[in-house]
Amino acid sequence: MMKTRPKTLSTLGMAMRAGKLITGDETVLKAVRQGKAKLVILAADASDNTKKKFRDKCATYNVKCMEAFDRITLGEAIGKSERVILGLTDAGFAKSIVQSLTESSEVEYID
Numbered sequence: 001m002m003k004t005r006p007k008t009l010s011t012l013g014m015a016m017r018a019g020k021l022i023t024g025d026e027t028v029l030k031a032v033r034q035g036k037a038k039l040v041i042l043a044a045d046a047s048d049n050t051k052k053k054f055r056d057k058c059a060t061y062n063v064k065c066m067e068a069f070d071r072i073t074l075g076e077a078i079g080k081s082e083r084v085i086l087g088l089t090d091a092g093f094a095k096s097i098v099q100s101l102t103e104s105s106e107v108e109y110i111d
Contacts, residue, residue, distance in 0.1 A: 005068075005100055005101065007100045008068070008097055008100040008101055009069075009073070009076075009077040010077075011093060011096050011097050011100065012041075012074070012077040012078055012086065012097065013077050013078055013079065014093070015078075015088055015090060015093040015097075016077075016078040016079065016080075018090070018093075020088060020089050020090035020093050021078060021086060021087070021088055021089070021093070022037075022086070022087045022089060023078070023080065023083050023085065023086055023087070024085065025050070025084075025085060027087070028040060028054070028085050028086070028087035029054075029057060031087050031089060032054075032057050032058060032061050032063050032087070033057075033061065035061065036089050037058075037063050037087040037088065037089060038063070038064070038088050038089060038090065038091045038093075038094035039063070039064050039065075039066065039087070039088040039093075039094035039097060039098060040054055040058050040063055040064070040065045040066070040085065040086070040087050040088075041065075041066055041067075041068055041069075041074065041085070041086040041087075041088070041097070042054055042055075042065065042066070042067045042068075042084070042085055043067075043068075043069060043070050043071040043073075043074050043083065043084045043085070044067050044068065044069060044070050045070045045071055045084075046067075046071070046084045046085065050084060050085070051067070054085060064094070064098060066097075066098070066101060068101055071083055071084050074086060
């Protein structure tokens with residue numbers, strides 16, 4: 001499991017409050033099909049079937065799909081109960097989250 005990234009989690013919270021984040025299998029799938037989803041985040045502890053379903057669907061519709069955190073952490077970040085799948089519908093939030101998940105800045109880990 002990856003180290004906790006507070007910047008990523010707070011960005012998810014901001015996206016939720018801004019109404020630019022959706023959750024739930026069917027809702028996220030619909031957004032991917034309609035081209036509204038800019039980024040899909042899967043919980044690391046999602047089932048293999050769920051991971052495959054969303055990876056395949058995102059690949060088909062050319063939507064970036066990332067695996068990060070666990071269902072409890074994702075839920076807490078957006079002020080909800082456990083969440084396995086999140087979809088971002090705003091390109092700005094999506095870009096910010098992709099950058100914060102992929103950058104390997106040593107500065108973040110200094111105590």
